[in-house]
Amino acid sequence: MTLTSAATPSWITDITMAELEADPRPFYERLRREAPVAFVPQLGLHIVSTRELCLEISKDSENWPAVISPAGGRTFGSGAILNSNGPEHRELRGMVEPHLQPSAVDTYIDDLVRPFARSRLADFEDNGAADIVAEYCEPVSVRALGDLLGLGDVSTDKLREWFHKLSDSFTNADMTADGEFANPDGFIPGDEAKAEIIAHVDPKIDHWIEHPDHTAISHWLHDGMPEGQTRSREVIYPNLYVFLLGAMQEPGHAMGTTLAGLFSRPDQLERVIDDPTLITRAVAEGMRWVAPIWSAAVKVATRKVTVGGVTLPQGSLVMLSYGSANNDENAYDAPTSYDLDRAVIPNLTFGGGVHACAGTYFASAVVRIALEELFESIPNIERDTAHEIDFWGWGFRGPKQLHVQWEV
Structure with missing residues (x-):
């Protein structure tokens, strides 16, 4: 019996x-x-689905270095932080982390998020109804990161368009039996977005090379480089695409998901609105309940190894499903239910090990501030039950739409 058939019910x-x-x-x-480590032909790799095994692999960067899924590689190109290891990974983390350290985030996050959040709320708070994802969650999310990066001159709608197109490309993961992409045209949206990004950012990079400023991309170009040198565009762009996809969508999805979870528990929603100090806990539970990045991290076995009772040869690719790990019945009671009061157990929403998300604190702060402003402005918000909550995605997951209403 072959490995693939043994590991594929x-x-x-x-x-x-x-x-x-x-x-x-x-x-x-x-x-x-039934199969916590299973080869999935549709993806061309193994999926690891339990919390225990995801933790085990994510913490072992020596034997399980990071790679990238075929669709991710096609979307971002080479040189992205997601599939870097060792000194290269440390160099890229050193490039992106200074703006994302808690001590740095605390100095700018209120001014970055609150004014725009209040402006968005002022646009629709007298309407009595909204698709809160389109009107608020996504705009606040993309604007916060866009302004941090130095893309303040890119419209909010264009930033949303870029991340949706990159997401379409990254999740175009269906493979044929001979290892080809089943839908090569599915990468067209991402290619269109990348062409627009390069056309817009290239002149800005030319400016930042000569005139550094406080923005993140300017920092990426200069920090840690020898005098008179800057990082190349071949380093900047793959990592910019990673940020414009993962870092842009995660706070927006987490906002919508947290709201959906609280709507499922009206008593808990009321408590959070009455006591904003509970928002941080509400957000953490929302991201455990439905992880914004459900399945994206990919590792490669450096040697023959047995995982979860399945023996994998050297070179095997495994995708760690953090969304599944967060719903593991062996770790959480009633994991598919939202519960603000559940015992706090660390989850894998932001990954683990050396490749844990660098933007954990930043993303959480964006969501917290946005919900503080939302509940302050519209404390009587409730779900519009005439519409279903439209969750979507296995790679990245969140509500595509979330209709809400309130009395004006």
Whole structure:
């Protein structure tokens, strides 16, 4: 029996990418129960679905260095922080982290987020209804990161468009039996976005090379470089694409998800509105409940290894499903339910090990401030039950729409 057939229960081959995008939870629940390490032909790699195994692999960067999924590699190109290791990874972390350290974030985050959040709320708070994802969550999320990066001259709508197109490309992961992309045209949106990004940012890079400023991209160009030298565009752009996708969508999805979770527990929503100090805990539970980055981190085995009872040869690719790990029944009671009062157990929303998300504190602060402003302005917010909550995605997951209403 071959490794692939041994690690692939027959029912896995019947799962379609469309089903995964619509609702990955039943699929991953069965994986955790029957095949916590399983080869998924549709993706061309193994999925690791339990919290224990995700933790084990994420912490072992020596034997499990980071790589990138085929679709991710096609989207970002070479040189992205997601698939760097060793000295290269430390260099790239040193490039992006200074603006994201808690001590730095605390100096600018209020001025970065609150004025825009208040402006967005003023635009619709007298309407009595909104799709809160489109009107508030995504705009606040993309504006915060865009301004931090130095893209204040890019419209909020264009930033949203870029991250949606990059997401379409990154999650275009369906593979054929011979290892080719099943839908090569699915990368067209991402290619269009990247062409626009380069056209807009290239002149800015020319300016920042001669005139450094406080923005993150300017810092990426200069910090740690020898006198008179700057980092090349071949380093800047792949990592800019990573930020414009993952770092832009994560706070917006986390906001919408936290609201959806609180709407499922009206008593807990009321407590959070009455006591804003609970928002941080509410957000942490929201991101555990539905992880914004559900399945994205990929590792490669440096040697033959047995994981979860499955022996994998050297070179095997495994995708760590952090969203599944956060819903693991062996770690959490009733994990698919939102519960502000559940015992606090560390989750894998932001990954683990040396490749844990560098923007953890920044993203959490954006969500916290945005919800503080929302609940202050619209304390009687409630879900509009005439509309379903439209969650979507297996790689990145969050509500595409979340209709709310309130009395004016």
